[in-house]
Amino acid sequence: MLLPYTGEKTIISNFILQHVPPNVKTYVEPFGGMFAIYFALNQIPRKVIYNDTNYLNYNLFYWLSNKYKTFHKKIKDINASEYLFYEYKSDIYKIVNKKKDFDLAIKYAYVLSNCNSPLNVRNSTFNISDFFDKFKDKIYSDDFIKKIKKIKPMCLDYRDVINKYDNGDTFFYLDPPQNFEHKELSQRLKTIKGKFLLSCSDFPELKEYYPEEKFDLVYNRKEILIKKV
Numbered sequence: 001m002l003l004p005y006t007g008e009k010t011i012i013s014n015f016i017l018q019h020v021p022p023n024v025k026t027y028v029e030p031f032g033g034m035f036a037i038y039f040a041l042n043q044i045p046r047k048v049i050y051n052d053t054n055y056l057n058y059n060l061f062y063w064l065s066n067k068y069k070t071f072h073k074k075i076k077d078i079n080a081s082e083y084l085f086y087e088y089k090s091d092i093y094k095i096v097n098k099k100k101d102f103d104l105a106i107k108y109a110y111v112l113s114n115c116n117s118p119l120n121v122r123n124s125t126f127n128i129s130d131f132f133d134k135f136k137d138k139i140y141s142d143d144f145i146k147k148i149k150k151i152k153p154m155c156l157d158y159r160d161v162i163n164k165y166d167n168g169d170t171f172f173y174l175d176p177p178q179n180f181e182h183k184e185l186s187q188r189l190k191t192i193k194g195k196f197l198l199s200c201s202d203f204p205e206l207k208e209y210y211p212e213e214k215f216d217l218v219y220n221r222k223e224i225l226i227k228k229v
């Protein structure tokens, strides 16, 4: 796990990875979050696209992938404290313009590491943890550097990312938020040229939107995977 995040998929990554095809050329996550499945992959695709409409996520991945050496230098002396948590949390939600901001990326990583509720970061309280120290160790590792360097981060709506990268060489891993409205996505996936794997929980219209004659459905206790691979 890079950082705690709502819907982060490290815990069930083994189940999901069984359904990722080998030798992916272009790997795209339109709903990137903390990108757990990419970091768990046992392959490094030629092209890797991270996307998320949450600007804080995009900004974090932008700096991690483009300036990871500066990131290492700046982050090493920051230690967890309750005071810093509340100061940083207030700063990250004061974004006035969406310019790429290095300090914001570090503050966001710190807040995610120490908030008591990744589901509701804005209203969360301080929770002392070792996630920030683990994050610091992780971003120095060779495996992480090899992977982070490959990423092209984007901050678009998922529809635009699918349209931009859909071709026979692309594999999409799609992990929309809880309570996502699937109707439009399911229509788009019926005509997709690339391969895909979609994670979701059960919902009343699941079989209507993703009928078994058009999609492969795989169930485990917590997750449903819908796929074309």
Ligand SMILES: C[S@@+](CC[C@H](N)C(=O)[O-])C[C@H]1O[C@@H](n2cnc3c(N)ncnc32)[C@H](O)[C@@H]1O
Residues within 6 Å of the ligand: 005, 006, 007, 008, 009, 010, 030, 031, 032, 033, 034, 035, 036, 037, 051, 052, 053, 054, 057, 156, 157, 158, 159, 175, 176, 177, 178
């Ligand atoms: C369930 S989380 C993804 C978790 C991710 N798989 C991980 O391992 O951390 C869903 C993400 O989709 C993003 N999102 C929500 N609506 C979106 C949209 N219309 N287009 C792109 N991203 C969106 C959210 O900001 C959130 O980070």
